[in-house]
Amino acid sequence: MKESLIYRTDAWLICFAVFLLMLFMVYAGYKLHQKRKTETVGLGPIEASLFGLMGLLLAFTFGMAGSRFDNRRSVIVEEANDIGTAVLRADMYNDSSKAAFKKDFSAYIEARILYYEAGRDTAKINQTKTVSDKYAGLLWARASTLSKDPANLAATNQMVPALNTMMDVTTVREAALKARVPDSIVLLLIIMLLVCSFFAGFALPLDKKIEKLTIIGFAFFTVVVLYVILDLDRPRRGFINLDANQQYMKDLRKLVQ
Secondary structure, eight states, rough: OOOOOOHHHOOHHHHHHHHHHHHHHHHHHHHHHHHHHHOOSOOOHHHHHHHHHHHHHHHHHHHHHHHHHHHHHHHHHHHHHHHHHHHHHHSSSOOHHHHHHHHHHHHHHHHHHHHHTTTTTTHHHHHHOOOOHHHHHHHHHHHHHHSSSSHHHHHHHHHHHHHHHHHHHHHHHHHHHHHOOOHHHHHHHHHHHHHHHHHHHTSSSSOOOOOOOHHHHHHHHHHHHHHHHHHTOOSSSSOOSSSHHHHHHGGGGGOOO
16 A cells, blocks of 8 residues: 555654644744734633634544554454454364464464554565465464364354354454554644744734743644544554564464464
């Protein structure tokens, strides 16, 4: 999947640029107020509604990013459970088949672990997908072959659905990783932050000293929220990641030892 410019750009860099632009827009609004020399003090109803809309958009975008992050986290746990179920059902076969199943399961699990650890390296991601698809095919072929033996009827009835679910969840996981907050919403949010910064500067009184600390604090904490939104939407990098949930995948190694 081709990454957009916004997604390719580091979140801290976007937020730093927005922070500087917000300060500039406050300054531009204040200078326009000075030039026009109006008696406007404080926010009027229209400006207040814009700030309310900005808060609503921040909350909406934060909710979108948060729900997508929770979905990615739950899918990892779901995949670990599905793989674990399939591994345990290999115990229903005779010793030689069981050993062959667990050998392939071990390679499959390692490939799925490396799928996450590949980070943003597209080549490594595709390589791990190729390897996992290879061993998934071997597992399916072995189960299909063994299903022809009537003695394996009970084991086949348990293993085939488990393998099917295990392979299907990889598609769900990949789709969850690609489900991001649309760039149009991120751009709209940034534009709204800049517009509100302009009106905040325009509403500053001309007869009083400007509280620079208040302005900087407004811009800084707004940008912090923007950073968290962007970071939640980038699970393969940043401070907010899925490392803790990935441990469930690593714990599967114990089942194939």
